[in-house]
Amino acid sequence: MDYSTMCPKYEAAIELLGKKWTGLIIRVLLGGPKRFKEIKEQIPEMSDKMLTDRMKELETSQIVTRNVYPEMPVRIEYELTEKGRHLKPVIESIQDWGEDWL
Numbered sequence: 001m002d003y004s005t006m007c008p009k010y011e012a013a014i015e016l017l018g019k020k021w022t023g024l025i026i027r028v029l030l031g032g033p034k035r036f037k038e039i040k041e042q043i044p045e046m047s048d049k050m051l052t053d054r055m056k057e058l059e060t061s062q063i064v065t066r067n068v069y070p071e072m073p074v075r076i077e078y079e080l081t082e083k084g085r086h087l088k089p090v091i092e093s094i095q096d097w098g099e100d101w102l
Contacts, residue, residue, distance in 0.1 A: 016061060017090070021046050021054050026084065027091050029064065033079035063087070 017023060021043065028034060028042045040051060055078060058064035063084035069075040080087075 016057075016063075017087075019054070019057070021050060022058070023091065023094065025051070025054055025058065026063070026080070026087055027095075029078060029080045029084065030088055030091060033067070033077040035075070035077055039078065058084070 017026075024043050024046075025039060028039050036051065036055075040046070040048065043051070046054075055064060055066070059066055061083075062081055064078050065081050067077045067079065069077070
């Protein structure tokens, strides 16, 4: 790998994954589909607005999908797409590094 120049794809990946809360949201969703409230329960320090904003960004990036179930009341769940699930080894590597070094 050539580390002497910046790769635009690496830069884009870091820009997306490096945003505050994004990695935590992905980690929560690696456990399976979740409702907004369930995500919020696992990351209580994050505001509702920030979670809403991050979910929209992750949807736009096709990392998360929003599923609406026409029940009464309407049920909405978020889950990782195939693209999002492919982040599992990245998230696990960060977890491992954190356990070893922090």
